[in-house]
Amino acid sequence: MKIVFTAEYEGDLQVFRQLGELVVEGWAIGKPKLSSQQYIALAHDAEVIVTSYDDITAEVIAGCPQLKVIACTRANPVNIDIQAAKQRDIKVLYTPGRNADAAAELTLGLMLSLARHIPQAHAALKRGDFTRPTQSGNSTQAGLRRDVVWDVSADSPYEVFKGGELRNKTLGLVGYGNIGRRVARLARAFGMEVLVADPFVAAEDIDEPGLHKATLQQLFNSADYVSLHLSSGPGTDGMINASLLSTMKKGAYIINTSRAAVINEQDLIDALRHGPLGGAALDVYHQEPLWQEHPFITELDNVIITPHIAGATRESIAKHTAMIAADLQRFIAGEPLLYQWR
Template identity: 70%
Template sequence: MKILFTAEYAGSLDAFRQYDELEVTGWAAGDSKLSEDALIAHGQDADVLIVSYDDITARVIDACPQLKLIACTRANPVNVDLKAAAARNIPVLYTPGRNADAAAELTLGLMLSLARHIPQAHGALKRGEFTRATQGSNATQQGLRQDVVWDVDKSSPYEVFKGGELRNKTLGLVGYGSIGQRVGRLARAFGMSLLVADPRVAAEDIDEPGVRKATLEELFTGSDYVSLHLTVTPQTTGLIDQRLLGLMKPEAQLINTSRAAVIVEEDLIVALREKRIAGAALDVFASEPIWRDHPFITEFDNVVITPHIAGATRETLVKHTAMIAADLQRFLSGEPLHYRWPSA
């Protein structure tokens, strides 16, 4: 049996080396994505394809006559032609929840950054603001103990970067899957209450103090922070628009670590321009990489942005590598698969 392995991974590949032949190439070998032609050249005699970002098209599947299993180390195998795989009765594996902890933690980091203006304060110091020209220490008045307060006027950092606390604030979670639930647990540890909008979640299943199911309108009206955790579907594309943004409190802030397509980006820009909301933190954008003269970069000092890194942790790679290895063993043993894509 031959395995063609192009996925990003962490740790050892010993779980895959036990089989007859393992070819590691592409992203897994430190190179770029493979083209269709390259995939066919390497995989035409492969029994198993294990990929992250390579496009497994119908042409690739048709050109690999021995192919019996496709594994994609992502939460949604959008780069695999599922219909073509189903036509050949080839199961498609995926790795749901592999980056849930990573995305949840980044979401809390962005929320804290908004609340306490951390990036702005960091950037100011890096630019030389609120610094002194020479090394030294402040003198202490006779009879007083040494103090660390060195400036208390309106232009001091204590005033310029004064923020708010998360405790006793309300977090609205739009989407309550594996990531949304983890964000909720972390937020509760900070003393926040939760509003949850998710048609797949029953109110009875989240019935506990400080957690309440809400309509989208109730959530956007009542939340101090709104965090989006949605997959892209016809129903969610452009869901967050001028109407919903207009329901937010002027002091409320929006966070998106899911997919940019769920927001009408121009509507968000207008809401920020007109100061209808206090700010936003975004890991995803309508076009990536983000345009260097985008308003999020050039215009707003109340927008925190990161370059689509919510799932980018070493632990994520360890998890998805282990998930695929375990399901490959189940497949070869004829056991039920845990991570088979439902529509494959």
């Protein structure tokens, strides 16, 4: 069996070598995405493709007549033509939950950053704000112990960056899948109340002290922080709009580490400019990379932005590598596949 491997990976590929002839190319060795013609030239006689970001189009599938399995090391194989694969009875594998811990932890990091103004404080010190020009220290008056304090004034960092605590605040989770469940567990460890809006989860499955199901409207009315954990699609794209945003508490925050399409971007910008939102933390955008003159960069100081890195951990890559290897072993053994796309 020939395996063409163009996915990012962590560790060695010995398991894949044991399964057959292994060709490692493209993104796996630091090269750019392959074009359709490049992929066909590489995989025209392959039975298995393992990719992360290459576009496996109908043209590629047609150009690889031996193909039996397409494995995508992502939670949503958007770069695979699923229908073209189904027509050939080609199995499509994916890796659900492989970066759930990473995305959940970044979500909590963004919440803490919003609450405590961590990025702004860091950037201010790096600019030289609130610092002293020399190494000279403060003197301590007789009879007093040395006091370590930055400054005592309305312009001191203690006042400028004064924030709030997560404890006893309400977090609203829109979506309660692999990532949402982990965020709930972490947030409750911080002492937060958690509301969940997810039509596919029964109230009986989540109703316990500190964790309750709510309607989307109830969640937006009540939450101090709203965190989005949705897939993009016809039923969710643009779902977070001006109507919902306008009902949020004054000074509330919204975090999105899922898909940018679920928020109407202009409505979000308006809510950040004029209220009621106190701020937002975003890892995903309608166009990536972000435009240099985008308001998130040039205008809105109440927005914390990261460049789509929620799943970017070595552990996530190690997980997806192991998941695909294990399912390919099951495929060869004729066993049921655990990670076959529906």
